[in-house]
Amino acid sequence: MSYSLFLLSSMLLANQQVPTTVQRPIHIVTESLPPYQVYTQGKIEGFSTEVVKEVFKRADIPYSLSINSWTRSYNLTLQRKGVCIYSIARLAFREPLFHWVGNITNTNMVIFGAKGHPPYQLKSIEEAQQYTAAVIKDDITHQALLKSGFKDGENLYVVENTSSLLKLLTSRDDIDLIVADDITIHYRARLANIDMSKISRLFEMPDLPLNFYLACNKDTDKNVLSKLEQALIDLKRDGSYQKIFERWQQYLPNAEPSK
Template structure:
């Protein structure tokens, strides 16, 4: 009798465990990273947000924007590393990060650069020349990670969790350079009232692509389902713009 009860309980536990987690049951984490993902006037929007919700519709697993959590990047990044069934976006896929996440994408291309004011006339001929300047970085962001890979010391970096803070520091000459995604950095500078033509790229750290980064414990079959749905959004059969292309064009 005890064996029967034990087996009954075991089967119940296994049945619950085996129940497939749906795409809309995953925890989605993002940051203020316009035009890819951002909140404006209480509304969550951006290229990656629209792509994510479209993927949910594609697999009939609706993802509510209200359930997407916007957090400072360091917190979101670390949560995605350690919390099961968590997805982080938009995440630059790099060699350093390759084996610490599962990936679905790409969402779009990206360029991680070092920006400077043109008036400063800063010229960077080689990576180690960066070390002589005060470089603004977001903690755990790809810009910081790429600088460290190049051997730039942390002493040369001014860390923040908030890109708007770094934009203001650059405007006020409290930092000389800003290592960040090019479009996002310019968006923050423009929001702060700056003419982005007054800034220039003095060094390119990486040209890559943005992805959805899944915690390693997420069922790989679910990641595969997500990838297939994303691929389908990019397909068109009648020569018109695909659903994916229409999303991209909204933010150009």
Template sequence: MLIRLLSGLALLWAMAPALALEPLSIYTDEWPPISFEDGGEVKGMAVDLVNQIQHRLHQDQPVKLLPWARAYNFLLNRPNVLLFVLGRTAEREKLMTMVGPVAASEINLYCRKGEAEALRRLGDKLQVQPVTAFRSSIFLAVAKQHGFKNIVESTDPVQSALLLHASRVSMWSEGDSVVDNVMRKAGLPVQEIELLQPLEKIDLYLAFSRGTDRATILAWEQTLRDLKRDGSFRKLYQRWLPGAAAPMQVERVGVEP
């Protein structure tokens, strides 16, 4: 009888974090292989990570895939929202709480194959050539920060790839870790584009909206630390991004929850 009672108490103790935490609305966007839809299922490196964290916290909230601009609007205007992955900027640190990094990428400018040399010869005039990036993304923000003035906003990375393919723009601002997968998702050969120039290296985070319970954010932060400490994160990262260096530090930045 005593053993049964102790077992029951142990189970309740293990479940305590799940019982205490406010349910999250969890969103991501189409950004393969980090997050993407395949056969009606949301998959990807960061999706697997989020689900592993939920499993350890005894949670099972669905991950919903939305256009980035819509999901980002939810993050800015609703409590208890988690959006992933998101690039860290000084402006965003004033608007949300970020935990990570959970991935790293380099923002590059890409152009159609065979056009890079001619574009580089434009010098300062390159900045008036049309460049695409998806709406509300860090890729769009970084292009603007580097002085590019003729920005053509797309709804998602696949549309950006198609705009470049159709010669609607001269350049595409995108992350090096996903560009090949985005091209394939768009039904385009990877060999059709080439690197024009690197812009900036970034770390990518899980982002929690203002009003999200502090205990929830701290639980996710600690569980991410645990996954990195026991090797689970590195194993997951290498499965999706073979050869890429997994970011192993953990920090919480932005709005204090």
């Protein structure tokens, strides 16, 4: 090769741009859980949704968002790299399963019954084990009650659909209890067209607070996870999180803002 051709070839190579790595969108999954996640007219909204969308916007990370049954969302996050989930309760037995990005909000957990049917009162989780509770497969209530001594097929009746819990409680004599929080129970009743005067609040579970988090599959890119963590910290630090909470506070009477 002549010197002139060599020089021309070198100049062309030098002017070529090295292709940049394109960030693949993170897939965010969740369930319908008003007022945290509200699915209306093809849109996913709600308090937690607004927080999560702002976190991804600040982190400058592209994403897609879908709402599914809790079981599907939970399992997708467990099994697939690059999938994140909210609002998921952070519990000791879930700790090693996910990367916990940060806390979104906190609430309580309560055992409810049907008025006019036993149990008429409860004082402990041990007393509750004499009765049958309906739970959503793989959600916090299912997993927590299993840890507390309940057993599938014995005193746990497992279903897939959140809206069916209250219907089961108020229509079937073999279902005695459900577990929910003081906030979502009212939305569930409204969606199921059930009068809350038919529901009894029996026992608050002090050892099982609901700490809702944004979490991701453990094998998700560490740079992405770091950006998400920092974005949530910044959101709380500059007061933006508090402003979102205040906009939704009328729908979150017993919730606590995240610190």
